[in-house]
Structure formats: structure tokens, C-alpha cells
Amino acid sequence: MVGNMNTLKPNWFSETCDMWPGATFSFEVKELLHEEKSPYQQIHVFDTTHLGKVLVLDGIIQCTQKDEFSYQEMISFLPLCCHKNPEKVLIVGGGDGGVAREVAKHPKVKEIVQVEIDAKVIEVSKKYLPFMAVGFESEKLTLHVGDGFEFLKNHTAEFDVIITDSSDPIGPAVHLFEENYFTLMKKALKPGGIVCSQAGTVWNDLDLVTSTLRYCKNQFAVAAYAYASVPTYPSGQIGFVVGSLDKDAKLDTPLLVFSREDEKAMNLRYYNSEVHKAAFTLPTFVKYQLA
């Protein structure tokens, strides 16, 4: 056995989650800006020495100012750019506002509906994370506080794209990883509709990725897994399950290709049309597991 190797100082915060035992990410805190127990979860907002502002829910990092753009851009533009006319978009979750910020940029999007279960996350994000909560200011957006699962039950053939920006499958988001949820989303989509859901990482959650993709494949004509690099998430990346009702859809091929001018105008820092295709290219140990 070994002696005390824990060299972290008291002002370092370490992520703790039973989903990923034996390894963790920590950051140095400048100031705890907010701490609160909402009806759904424990909320922390930190100012940090090197990652900017950080939102933590139930001990798990949701986003950091340094790298949130890669996640928000990818979960938004992957589905939007392989739909031929994504006029009406539903966002489930996304209480920090980052996904609304990205979706509102897309030139073809006319109307965004968002359903976030925890009003406190919206409130805290507006106060401490304005670089993401700016998404709530879009004139295209109608924001509801409520349960996305219940919301979908009352909507049929209404949306072109549904983006599920959930926390991990413990706590309030657990139902968003079940096959029923994909059935409900299918019902709420117009013909040719597309879904994109946060779906965990292949290094830590390959079983979760596999089951979520299977549920999507069971309900949708075409489905695939893609991923993005997000250094402050466990294993440094996160993935998305994307599904389309159109049997001829090519999810890895954007129908709308952005020029350098488009990228600049939309302030895209991670997503580009080549990254879209590469995101669906999987390492060998994943490729055959998910095939």
C-alpha cells in the first residue's frame, strides 16, 4: 500500500460520480459563486483559476467557460445541418442556455421551443453564466419550465429537430435514456424529422452508448453515434446519438455546408463541415461494438 499521495490543495474541487469510479477530474477554485439545492438537484457555480465559470449539478461538471462551445455547437449543428429544412426545433433540457444560443444561429431555424425541468438552473445561468444564457434572449425562443418527457406526450408531428441536452442518466434525466423516450420523440416529429441526444462516452459508458443507440435504431430509420472533444468531461469527450425518420438520410454528410464566412458570422469555434463527417468516424473498438 501507499502513503498519502493526495497533493491537491483545499481549494480544488474534484468531480465525484459512481458512473466513473477510480479516476476523476479536478479544478482549482477561485470563488464559489453559488450553492443551492433545487427540487431536482444540487447546484454549484464556481469561478475558477483556469476554466472560467463552471456549472456543477449533483457533483458533476455540466459545462466550463473554456470548452463548452464544442459540446453546444456539436449537439446543435450535427442534427440541424443534416436536416433539409429545420424550421422548428425542440430543445429538451439545456437549462444553461448554450444549446439555444447555437440553435438560434442556424439560418433556417425560425422557431425554438425549449423545455427545462429545473427553473433554478435557468435562473442561476442567467445570473452567473451570461455567455451561455444569452441563448434565452433569442426572439425565436419560447421557454417552458417542465418535464420534457411529459411535454412530448402532448405534441404530435410538430418539430423538425429535437435536441436533448440532458445531464447523465442518474437523477432527473434518467428517463431520457429509455426507449420510451425515443418513441415519444418520434411521435412529436414531422416526417423526415431528426433527433440528437447526449449519449455518454465510449471510454467510460460503452454499454450506455450501445443501449441508447439501439433504442434509437429501434424507433428511427437511420441512427448513428458521433462524438466531440470536451476536455472537462470524463474521458475528455462526449457523444451523441443521432436518428432520422428519413430512410435515405446520410447523417454524417451535412446538407448545408458552411463557408469560412458562415463560420465567422456564427462564431463557430469547433463545428465545421469536415468535423461533422469526422465526428461519426469511430475507433475500431467502438465501430464493431456499435455496428
Add this chain to the structure above:
Amino acid sequence: MVGNMNTLKPNWFSETCDMWPGATFSFEVKELLHEEKSPYQQIHVFDTTHLGKVLVLDGIIQCTQKDEFSYQEMISFLPLCCHKNPEKVLIVGGGDGGVAREVAKHPKVKEIVQVEIDAKVIEVSKKYLPFMAVGFESEKLTLHVGDGFEFLKNHTAEFDVIITDSSDPIGPAVHLFEENYFTLMKKALKPGGIVCSQAGTVWNDLDLVTSTLRYCKNQFAVAAYAYASVPTYPSGQIGFVVGSLDKDAKLDTPLLVFSREDEKAMNLRYYNSEVHKAAFTLPTFVKYQLA
């Protein structure tokens, strides 16, 4: 200010490096297998609860049994598969044996020369990390203990591919990130030769990536940066600068394409011919910085 948030138990090891302040990765230790100060660096080998065996040099994780394959396969097969006939390969560094293990698998490689500066790293890897040190058993390999920089001064027009599997640009590897080193490698290569060097990550070391790629571009006809996902490295990924003396080389296009049978025969768990191409596809914030 905040109180004590450091919740890590005493048997957790945290990486510490001035190159990446304010954020760190930690793992739970089952047993410290080895601790030693060599003439070049501090060496630790751990058995861990969830990452298998882990090699740490000067406080920085070099490889874990869980994910070392992605790094070793990519730094080896990216250059080997875009050279038309990589018969003779030089490995600089790579004292754990993992790169030799991968290079030896390639069907066209006939002869491998390796120069590792620290005999203690080789010794410790043979004892505690046999899954990588198995690379030293290849009949294709001649292993030298010495300084790769000095070794190159005495070799001219001899190698088809040079792979530099170094630690980070602090400590013994610092000279391997200088332009002089690329000049020396160029001299040691046969016509059409290719180099591939560990080159840091875009999230933490974009300046380092930029300068290393510039040095390579200054000396080689064609050069590019590619990356792989390695969860236990800072930011969860690491990159490589690849350069070719052949002005018509397409680094992102493998000349030798592997079938599923090839992948199985070589036990490739990360690298495949599509991953090769995708590895050179860069997020927008990197693409234009490196252009």
C-alpha cells in the same frame, strides 16, 4: 473564498505539471509497484483500481493499461500507412516498448532501430508493464540506450520513417521539440521519408502545437497535425506532427488500407483507415490557427 473541497482520499494520485495549471486528472491507487529516481527523471509505476498499471515520469502520466493502445497505434500507423514502403523505422524514445510493439506489426516493416535515453524506463517496463514491453521482444528490433538527438547526428539517409515517442517538452525530451531536431531527422531519412512526433494537445498547448508544426513545415515538403483520443492525458487527447519529404504525399490518406481481417490479425483496437483520415480533421479554432 471557499472551504476545503478536496474530497480525494489519501490513496489517490494527482498529476501535477506546470504546463497545465488549474486542472488535473487523478486516479485511485491499489499499490505503488515501483519508485525510483533515474539519472533523467523520477519514475513511478502504480497498480490502480480502474486503469490497470500506470507509468508516471516526473509526476506526469505516460501511459495507462486501459487506454495506451490508442496513442501507440496512432503514433505508429499514421506515418507507416502513408509511406509506400516503410522497411526501416527509427523510434526515438518509447522506453515502455508500446510503439515498438505496434511498429513490429506492420507487414512492410523489416527492421526497427530504437534509441531510448533512460535504461531504467526500459527495465521497469519489462518488469511491470509486459503488455507494452513485449515490443522489445520483436526480432525486427535493435535497441540502443542513448540520446536520440546525438544518435541522429551519426546517421544519414538511412530510415524510411522516424517516430518520436517522447515525454513532454520539459525534462529530458526538451530538444525533441526544437527545429534542429527536425533538421537532423530530415538528414537521417531516405528520400520520401516520413516523421511523426508527439506534439501536445490543442486545448492546453496550442502554442506548442503551432511551433512544432511550423518547425516541421520549415524542414519537410508536407506537414500536418493529427490527434487521437487518450482519456488519461491532459484534455483527453494528444496530437502528432507528421511530415513527409515527398511533396506529393497525402498524409491524411493511407496508402495501405486495412481490412477487418487485417485489423483483427494486428489486434488494432483504435486505428483503422477511416480513423486515419478523420484524425487530421481539426476543429475550427485549431484549423485556422495552424493553417
